[in-house]
Amino acid sequence: MRRRTLLGTLPTLAVFGSFATSCGGVQVGVGASALAAEAGERLRIDGSAFELVRLAGPLEHPWGMAFLPDGRMLVTERPGRLRLIDEAGRIDPRPIEGVPRVWARGQGGLLDVALAPDFATSRLVYLAYAAPLGNGAATRVARGRLDGHHLADLEVVLTADPPGSGGRHFGSRLVFGRDGKLYVSTGDRGEMDRAQKLDDLAGTILRIEPDGRIPDDNPFVGRAGVRPEIWAYGIRNAQGLAVNPWTGELWEHEHGARGGDEVNVIEKGANYGWPLVTHGVDYSGLPIGRGKTMPGVVDPIWVWTPSIAPSGMAFYDSDRIPGWKGSLLVGALAAQMLVRLELDGRKVVKEHRLLQYEIGRIRDVRMGPDGLVYLLTDAADGALWRLGPATG
Numbered sequence: 350m351r352r353r354t355l356l357g358t359l360p361t362l363a364v365f366g367s368f369a370t371s372c373g374g375v376q377v378g379v380g381a382s383a384l385a386a387e388a389g390e391r392l393r394i395d396g397s398a399f400e401l402v403r404l405a406g407p408l409e410h411p412w413g414m415a416f417l418p419d420g421r422m423l424v425t426e427r428p429g430r431l432r433l434i435d436e437a438g439r440i441d442p443r444p445i446e447g448v449p450r451v452w453a454r455g456q457g458g459l460l461d462v463a464l465a466p467d468f469a470t471s472r473l474v475y476l477a478y479a480a481p482l483g484n485g486a487a488t489r490v491a492r493g494r495l496d497g498h499h500l501a502d503l504e505v506v507l508t509a510d511p512p513g514s515g516g517r518h519f520g521s522r523l524v525f526g527r528d529g530k531l532y533v534s535t536g537d538r539g540e541m542d543r544a545q546k547l548d549d550l551a552g553t554i555l556r557i558e559p560d561g562r563i564p565d566d567n568p569f570v571g572r573a574g575v576r577p578e579i580w581a582y583g584i585r586n587a588q589g590l591a592v593n594p595w596t597g598e599l600w601e602h603e604h605g606a607r608g609g610d611e612v613n614v615i616e617k618g619a620n621y622g623w624p625l626v627t628h629g630v631d632y633s634g635l636p637i638g639r640g641k642t643m644p645g646v647v648d649p650i651w652v653w654t655p656s657i658a659p660s661g662m663a664f665y666d667s668d669r670i671p672g673w674k675g676s677l678l679v680g681a682l683a684a685q686m687l688v689r690l691e692l693d694g695r696k697v698v699k700e701h702r703l704l705q706y707e708i709g710r711i712r713d714v715r716m717g718p719d720g721l722v723y724l725l726t727d728a729a730d731g732a733l734w735r736l737g738p739a740t741g
């Protein structure tokens with residue numbers, strides 16, 4: 350299979366498509382088969398041999414994934430389905446029942462999924478989604494107990510209100526910290542000034558107890574006119590959130606407008622600047638805010654200009670891929686690639702741009718329990734991919 354070549358240019362696609370058909374070969378490209386894992390493709394990255402496998406598909410705009418202790422995975426599809434996928438890449442034809450009704454418009458829908466830290470006993474699954482609310486929608490988090498193909502006892506634990514009427518910027522990544530709290534990223538809902546308003550949960554990182562209560566030690570607890578769920582603010586649209594396994598810090602990335610995508614280390618109560626300061630400009634080309642930095646605002650540790658449109662983030666903490674341990678992996682939608690950032694503490698030492706234009710828009714990236722890298726591609730016929738060292 351030469352998918353990389355195939356996805357190069359349209360003429361190449363057409364030529365190769367007919368070639369594959371005339372050979373009676375594998376079904377490829379757009380509208381590819383619903384079969385489980387296809388044969389892997391070998392490729393070289395930084396001089397080493399890798400294998401890239403299209404593990405499962407098609408999946409309709411898959412957004413988030415979680416690894417179950419039994420080896421299966423949960424994957425969300427943005428229109429509102431939660432799917433089970435086994436280790437061989439077989440998609441269970443029965444979506445999980447009992448998921449919340451979602452507002453599946455624009456960037457909204459069923460978004461991230463995370464397991465409770467005590468999932469092995471509690472069976473609790475957390476979902477982030479755009480929920481219909483008022484005249485529009487708001488980012489919401491609900492949890493339910495996974496029982497076979499059913500999510501039981503569904504309860505909402507967070508509503509990032511007030512709602513907005515537009516279809517943009519829901520944030521929606523979910524991660525449990527080492528402190529056992531649930532951290533949730535939101536977006537500014539396309540109304541940039543909301544990211545600086547503290548009576549508003551748009552444009553923030555939120556911190557709640559697993560059952561939705563407000564932790565006593567949240568930074569704004571007891572302050573009049575400020576929502577106590579807020580942990581950090583001044584954020585445009587964060588679709589990457591992960592705990593640094595070497596320090597316990599919470600790291601985030603977010604979309605800039607035209608330029609100015611950022612990686613941030615999230616600190617309690619801090620202001621990340623949007624839209625007062627940014628490294629980007631408006632889509633019109635006009636400036637936003639008053640420059641790139643200002644007192645009282647935490648600067649990003651890494652910036653992409655032009656924008657790559659980052660989505661999904663994972664620290665790589667395994668020996669399975671030699672040389673990758675200690676890296677930060679970031680998916681990219683617009684730039685259609687996997688970014689590997691070599692780190693030295695909070696400093697990015699080197700950026701590697703991988704798989705560029707090879708599998709499409711990358712919505713999510715995770716390290717599996719097996720140390721391999723799992724990717725979701727964002728398309729109507731998106732897929733789950735697995736990247737690891739070549740074997741044999």
Ligand SMILES: [Ca+2]
Nearest residue numbers: 611621622623
């Ligand atoms: Ca910022």
